[in-house]
Amino acid sequence: MKKFKIIVLMIMALSLFVVGCSSSDEGSxxxxxxxxxxxxxxxxxxxxxxxxxxxxxxxxxxxxxxxDIGRSDVYDKLxxxxxxxxxxxxxIVLVEDDRIQSYLEAFPKGFANLSxxxxxxxxxxxxxxxxxxxxxxxxxxxxxxxxGPGGMFYRRSIFNEAGVDVDSIETWDDFFEAGKEIKxxxxxxxxxxDKFKDDPTFRMMLNQLxxxxxxxxxxxxxxxxKAVQAxxxxxxxxxxxxxxxxxxxxxxxxxxxxxxxAAIPFGAWYYGTxxxxxxxxxxxxxxxxxxxxxxxxxxxSNLGGSSFMVLExxxxxxxxxxxxxxxxxxxxxQIMAMKDYGLxxxxxxxxxxxxxxxxIEFFGNQxxxxxxxxxxxxxxxxxxxxxxxxxxDEAIKxxxxxxxxxxxxxxxxxxxxxxxxxxxxxxxxY
Amino acid sequence: MKNKAYVPxxxxxxxxxxxxxxxxxxxxxxFVMSFQTSVGGIMEFNGIENYKRLFSDEIFLKxxxxxxxxxxxxxxxxxxxxxxLANLLNSSILKFKGLFRVTFFLPAVTSLVAYSIIFSxxxxxxxxxxxxxMSLGFGAxxxxxxxxxxxxxxxxxITWRWxxxxxxxxxxxxxxxxxxxxxxxDIDGASRFRQxxxxxxxxxxxxxxxxxxxxxIGTLQLFDEPYTLTEGGPSDETLTIGMYLYQTGFRYxxxxxxxxxxxxxxxxxxxxxxxxxxxxxxSE
Numbered sequence: 061m062k063k064f065k066i067i068v069l070m071i072m073a074l075s076l077f078v079v080g081c082s083s084s085d086e087g088s089x090x091x092x093x094x095x096x097x098x099x100x101x102x103x104x105x106x107x108x109x110x111x112x113x114x115x116x117x118x119x120x121x122x123x124x125x126x127x128d129i130g131r132s133d134v135y136d137k138l139x140x141x142x143x144x145x146x147x148x149x150x151x152i153v154l155v156e157d158d159r160i161q162s163y164l165e166a167f168p169k170g171f172a173n174l175s176x177x178x179x180x181x182x183x184x185x186x187x188x189x190x191x192x193x194x195x196x197x198x199x200x201x202x203x204x205x206x207x208g209p210g211g212m213f214y215r216r217s218i219f220n221e222a223g224v225d226v227d228s229i230e231t232w233d234d235f236f237e238a239g240k241e242i243k244x245x246x247x248x249x250x251x252x253x254d255k256f257k258d259d260p261t262f263r264m265m266l267n268q269l270x271x272x273x274x275x276x277x278x279x280x281x282x283x284x285x286k287a288v289q290a291x292x293x294x295x296x297x298x299x300x301x302x303x304x305x306x307x308x309x310x311x312x313x314x315x316x317x318x319x320x321x322a323a324i325p326f327g328a329w330y331y332g333t334x335x336x337x338x339x340x341x342x343x344x345x346x347x348x349x350x351x352x353x354x355x356x357x358x359x360x361s362n363l364g365g366s367s368f369m370v371l372e373x374x375x376x377x378x379x380x381x382x383x384x385x386x387x388x389x390x391x392x393x394q395i396m397a398m399k400d401y402g403l404x405x406x407x408x409x410x411x412x413x414x415x416x417x418x419x420i421e422f423f424g425n426q427x428x429x430x431x432x433x434x435x436x437x438x439x440x441x442x443x444x445x446x447x448x449x450x451x452x453d454e455a456i457k458x459x460x461x462x463x464x465x466x467x468x469x470x471x472x473x474x475x476x477x478x479x480x481x482x483x484x485x486x487x488x489x490y
Numbered sequence: 491m492k493n494k495a496y497v498p499x500x501x502x503x504x505x506x507x508x509x510x511x512x513x514x515x516x517x518x519x520x521f522v523m524s525f526q527t528s529v530g531g532i533m534e535f536n537g538i539e540n541y542k543r544l545f546s547d548e549i550f551l552k553x554x555x556x557x558x559x560x561x562x563x564x565x566x567x568x569x570x571x572x573x574x575l576a577n578l579l580n581s582s583i584l585k586f587k588g589l590f591r592v593t594f595f596l597p598a599v600t601s602l603v604a605y606s607i608i609f610s611x612x613x614x615x616x617x618x619x620x621x622x623x624m625s626l627g628f629g630a631x632x633x634x635x636x637x638x639x640x641x642x643x644x645x646x647x648i649t650w651r652w653x654x655x656x657x658x659x660x661x662x663x664x665x666x667x668x669x670x671x672x673x674x675x676d677i678d679g680a681s682r683f684r685q686x687x688x689x690x691x692x693x694x695x696x697x698x699x700x701x702x703x704x705x706x707i708g709t710l711q712l713f714d715e716p717y718t719l720t721e722g723g724p725s726d727e728t729l730t731i732g733m734y735l736y737q738t739g740f741r742y743x744x745x746x747x748x749x750x751x752x753x754x755x756x757x758x759x760x761x762x763x764x765x766x767x768x769x770x771x772x773s774e
Contacts, residue, residue: 256724
């Protein structure tokens with residue numbers, strides 16, 4: 061019996077040791093210094109660190125450790141940490157706008173209610189669609205950060221060679237004719253798209269048309285006549301062989317660099333990639349707004365953008381909130397993020413800065429930031445809902461079927477039906 | 491030194507504890523989760539609803555179908571190819587055996603993701619394979635975007651990766667077949683083909699069974715190749731159960747249903763293995 065007790069004690073001791081490994085030190089240390097931990101990726105990391113340097117002038121006791129762990133790893137670690145009840149999480153996390161609602165729905169107790177901490181006073185400084193994406197039941201759970209006003213990034217030399225005047229392109233039909241002209245004269249595709257694995261162009265078109273996968277009530281809207289119209293337009297480009305099929309992000313970037321596509325429809329953040337990867341083509345770039353579906357129609361759209369969330373489980377919630385409030389609502393910080401990292405602000409007071417009227421040499425002296433800033437006010441809210449990932453999955457499938465020959469209306473109907481099954485949402489009938 | 495009975499337990503304790511924490515606990519907990527669903531962020535029991543949902547879930551059924559198509563086509567091709575290669579490498583007239591052995595085995599030690607990415611680059615629309623085909627006067631094949639060719643690409647990739655691995659297992663087993671059997675067959679005038687089918691294969695039966703079971707399990711859990719090569723597309727035509735499990739859990743946060751799918755894989759593996767033993771196995 062005694063031996064048995066010893067064994068039990070040993071196992072208990074060892075398991076205590078194992079459990080002990082997982083709990084980390086919390087709170088501020090005795091000398092009043094606070095170190096915040098944030099998870100972010102890519103250029104956002106540098107922006108956070110530089111902003112902290114600015115913040116430290118007034119708050120010398122605060123510092124930040126930004127863990128740069130790639131976008132998908134942030135999500136995987138965040139999901140598992142929240143599912144485990146808030147273990148091993150940072151104080152601050154960067155989340156893309158299209159994911160905010162799904163995190164809030166899946167983990168309603170996981171994130172700090174920022175309205176309770178006083179974020180409501182900044183409401184009028186952000187565009188409407190950003191506010192809607194960052195809140196749930198009229199409370200903020202995320203602080204709006206960058207946005208991705210949509211545009212066509214195009215190569216001036218290719219358009220000139222084909223004799224196409226950018227200013228004459230107002231509708232998608234105009235762009236289709238221009239694309240044929242370009243293909244004929246230069247052999248270059250009009251646009252690039254990862255035909256079978258992603259649908260950014262379709263999403264921007266939906267946003268332009270004022271609809272999305274879901275409507276405001278959360279019903280499925282993929283069968284909306286305007287969605288069919290958008291998909292038919294994409295099919296038209298595909299059938300005329302004007303779309304270069306690229307493989308993932310790398311494929312898109314290499315098509316951008318090697319000039320095999322005349323234009324790339326993307327969010328403003330693509331500026332950073334172009335100036336970084338296509339250095340040899342400086343001065344040859346330009347931007348025009350996405351063409352409208354009918355003359356005089358809406359040309360404003362948005363693709364991507366992200367916001368910062370504070371974790372409810374954080375022991376340094378107040379300090380984290382105060383720093384992030386500084387980060388997201390201070391014009392100087394946003395202008396720094398824009399200038400140094402190409403992160404387009406959604407904070408409207410930032411647009412008064414000089415950089416928004418500057419002519420950009422890389423883009424043939426076009427004041428592209430003015431174009432994007434003016435666009436922001438007209439962007440409609442895309443209703444991502446908590447089921448955005450499933451909606452995206454089904455929309456991509458519809459697009460793949462269309463490129464494999466199916467009729468757009470049928471493909472969207474099939475996807476919408478599956479989406480209704482998977483999400484138990486109502487399907488709008490037209 | 492007196493032998494104390496608890497000493498062995500002390501030595502196995504670390505392994506047992508680590509196993510319990512990182513294997514046993516997740517296994518048991520995911521079984522519990524397979525009967526739960528998330529209601530407002532809290533896991534609640536919902537009986538066998540998750541299991542019922544499987545049968546009406548079009549995408550799950552499609553993933554199941556895809557997985558079985560891959561299984562039925564890929565595993566026999568690979569096992570047969572591995573057998574033939576092993577037999578050739580075992581033949582006494584072949585030179586540079588070591589070189590060939592290493593060449594065929596090399597794919598098995600390359601990183602899964604690295605090889606998948608290389609395959610995806612080679613199979614792209616304007617990738618090297620299509621360029622060769624076009625220079626030979628054939629049309630380009632939509633390797634990754636056509637429902638049929640996307641599956642074929644997966645079969646190709648998986649076979650390339652795992653054939654050498656199975657070949658090495660067979661090669662080891664071949665060397666244990668006594669030479670007398672072949673000598674006797676030679677004297678009786680049996681052809682090489684006859685020897686292959688009447689001596690080699692029956693003698694290798696337990697090893698072939700072992701390889702088939704391992705490959706079946708591997709294919710049922712297939713994830714990396716479709717994830718990097720096709721992302722399950724076009725339109726779910728290459729979605730496997732393993733990928734659907736990942737998507738459900740980590741992309742759609744439906745951990746309960748994902749656990750249900752995991753247990754379905756377990757059940758399938760058990761059933762398949764049982765039948766393989768039943769059909770091909772000996773009483774042992």
